[in-house]
Amino acid sequence: MVTAPHASAAQAGIALLQDGGNAADAIIAVAAVLSVVYPHMTGIGGDAFFLYYDAAGDRIHGYNGSGAAAAMATPERYAGLSSIPERGPLAALTVPGTVDAWFALAQRFGSRPMHEILAPAVALAREGAPAAPSFAAATQRLRETLASDPAASELLVRDGPAHTGDVWKNARLGDALEAIGREGRSWLYEGDGARSISAYAERIGSPLHGADLAAHAGFFCDPIEGSFFGFESLTLPPNSQGLTLLIAQQTFEAFTGGEQDDPGGPAQVHAAVESMRLAINDRDAVVGDPGGPADWKRALSLDHAREHARRMRPYETLGRPEPALDRGDTSYFACVDGAGNAVSFIQSLFHGFGSGVVVPDLGMLLNNRGTAFELGANGIRTLVPRRRPFHTLMPCMLARAGKPVLVYGSMGGDAQPQIGLQISTHIVANGLDPQAAIEQPRWRYGKDAPHEEARLHVERRLGETCIAGLRARGHDVEVLGDWEESMGHAGAIWIDRERRVLTGGSDPRSDGLALGL
Numbered sequence: 001m002v003t004a005p006h007a008s009a010a011q012a013g014i015a016l017l018q019d020g021g022n023a024a025d026a027i028i029a030v031a032a033v034l035s036v037v038y039p040h041m042t043g044i045g046g047d048a049f050f051l052y053y054d055a056a057g058d059r060i061h062g063y064n065g066s067g068a069a070a071a072m073a074t075p076e077r078y079a080g081l082s083s084i085p086e087r088g089p090l091a092a093l094t095v096p097g098t099v100d101a102w103f104a105l106a107q108r109f110g111s112r113p114m115h116e117i118l119a120p121a122v123a124l125a126r127e128g129a130p131a132a133p134s135f136a137a138a139t140q141r142l143r144e145t146l147a148s149d150p151a152a153s154e155l156l157v158r159d160g161p162a163h164t165g166d167v168w169k170n171a172r173l174g175d176a177l178e179a180i181g182r183e184g185r186s187w188l189y190e191g192d193g194a195r196s197i198s199a200y201a202e203r204i205g206s207p208l209h210g211a212d213l214a215a216h217a218g219f220f221c222d223p224i225e226g227s228f229f230g231f232e233s234l235t236l237p238p239n240s241q242g243l244t245l246l247i248a249q250q251t252f253e254a255f256t257g258g259e260q261d262d263p264g265g266p267a268q269v270h271a272a273v274e275s276m277r278l279a280i281n282d283r284d285a286v287v288g289d290p291g292g293p294a295d296w297k298r299a300l301s302l303d304h305a306r307e308h309a310r311r312m313r314p315y316e317t318l319g320r321p322e323p324a325l326d327r328g329d330t331s332y333f334a335c336v337d338g339a340g341n342a343v344s345f346i347q348s349l350f351h352g353f354g355s356g357v358v359v360p361d362l363g364m365l366l367n368n369r370g371t372a373f374e375l376g377a378n379g380i381r382t383l384v385p386r387r388r389p390f391h392t393l394m395p396c397m398l399a400r401a402g403k404p405v406l407v408y409g410s411m412g413g414d415a416q417p418q419i420g421l422q423i424s425t426h427i428v429a430n431g432l433d434p435q436a437a438i439e440q441p442r443w444r445y446g447k448d449a450p451h452e453e454a455r456l457h458v459e460r461r462l463g464e465t466c467i468a469g470l471r472a473r474g475h476d477v478e479v480l481g482d483w484e485e486s487m488g489h490a491g492a493i494w495i496d497r498e499r500r501v502l503t504g505g506s507d508p509r510s511d512g513l514a515l516g517l
Contacts, residue, residue: 001502001517002026003491004333005041005411005510006132009033012120013335014515016112023341024052024109025117027333028102031347032121032177034331035098036170037129038511039156039365040138040352041411041489042331044176044188046367047094048101048347049236049393051223052109053404055340060397060404061108062236064290064388065101065218065347067094069370071385072207078383084371087145089206091355093370094389095216096188098347103185104218109341115181122181125174125363131161132511134485135168138329138352149204151358152365172363189213196361204357206366215386221290223397226250226300229258229428231398231405238287242394243296245417247279248272249424250305255312263430264440264462266469267314272425273445273456273475274318276418278308280445288380289387317474329353330393330411336493336502338517344395344407396420398428405495408434410507412488415444419488427494434492434505435514442487459484485509 198210226246235242330348426437441461489510504514
């Protein structure tokens with residue numbers, strides 16, 4: 001089974017499974033196709049993280065595919081600025097880690113040569129594909145941003161889709177993907193691809209340099225683990241924000257005592273929101289570069305969750321954290337194959353179209369993940385050359401005795417752990433299947449604009465009774481439409497080992513599918 005936020009990507013993954021490929025092969029095919037057909041959400045100029053369950057070895061592996069800040073990305077280079085610009089050359093300051101992550105997965109667990117895996121993406125880039133609603137809308141919404149970079153203006157404004165269904169091509173990206181498949185990882189990090197990125201970055205004033213690309217290396221790591229209703233809850237350690245979800249899950253369970261008398265009602269939503277607010281406070285205090293202090297480990301303890309739960313009140317709110325505006329456009333996708341291998345994968349350019357900078361020779365957008373760095377005081381997120389930035393990306397699994405039973409995640413920046421909490425609660429506490437859980441009305445705590453205070457945004461389908469109950473408990477609620485893309489593009493696969501059945505779900509807020517064999 002494959003779930004992905006774009007139908008063509010899901011189809012590419014299933015086709016590889018049908019042809020005898022495994023979960024690693026299929027998920028890279030999905031990732032590559034998304035890089036072509038969902039360029040506002042992801043691309044080879046971004047970063048990637050994954051969890052991979054190797055059935056033969058009976059072990060879950062994590063991989064951190066985030067790129068570090070360039071050597072020339074010094075505070076002095078940003079002197080006079082209060083923050084790193086969201087778009088443009090100065091926003092493109094971290095090394096793209098996505099392609100490295102593809103090869104790390106393929107070399108360790110894959111079964112097919114990379115040129116075969118990337119072939120569907122190459123064909124779509126050259127021949128074109130109809131623009132999905134999310135892509136067409138983003139292109140129009142961000143026209144001014146894209147117009148400020150000559151190559152982005154040509155590729156995405158002049159030749160970009162004006163309406164859903166417009167056929168859009170990116171032949172240069174197709175050539176780049178073909179070269180990656182033929183020559184390997186080194187093409188992008190040391191070869192012609194690296195030289196194109198370095199030359200263009202120097203021309204426009206980005207701090208990225210060829211030496212930064214050559215120095216890049218993602219790394220395998222052990223997942224971090226919490227507990228949730230009898231399951232092991234797994235994600236990646238910092239610089240990922242994944243621990244936010246684990247803290248919130250444990251706090252939610254400790255506060256509710258495992259009793260869910262009000263599924264989807266105001267009491268349950270209130271408990272989840274308050275648990276998440278406390279977890280966000282923890283995250284912002286301890287999540288930074290993976291080589292930094294390990295203060296975050298205490299925050300994962302059950303004692304810490306119980307402390308949080310003792311502070312919470314069933315009919316009133318606690319103080320509100322003020323997370324940064326961090327909605328983040330991203331793509332999440334997952335696969336489970338017939339041998340039982342399972343992969344939870346997430347990759348992103350960060351904000352829509354990343355930095356808005358396109359490398360002309362390659363047709364690739366550069367990410368703006370470095371905007372998560374802070375300028376000024378020496379904190380865990382302060383800009384330091386070669387440091388990895390705080391990352392919202394967080395692939396997730398629930399497991400029993402080390403074997404995954406739920407593979408899940410979502411795009412959404414700050415909303416990612418919030419969506420993860422809602423989906424996992426709906427499935428393991430409320431008894432819903434993945435599709436039904438994903439289709440439930442959703443909430444999101446945070447900001448929609450820098451000048452706003454953080455508030456609780458809810459889909460109108462949550463219902464008048466629930467919304468009134470949340471307001472009565474002190475929540476500042478903003479009611480949105482029935483189906484809001486800002487609430488994420490979630491995906492999930494449930495693994496029933498006893499019956500040997502997979503059940504998948506894909507988000508109606510996206511353009512995707514869950515497909516099985």
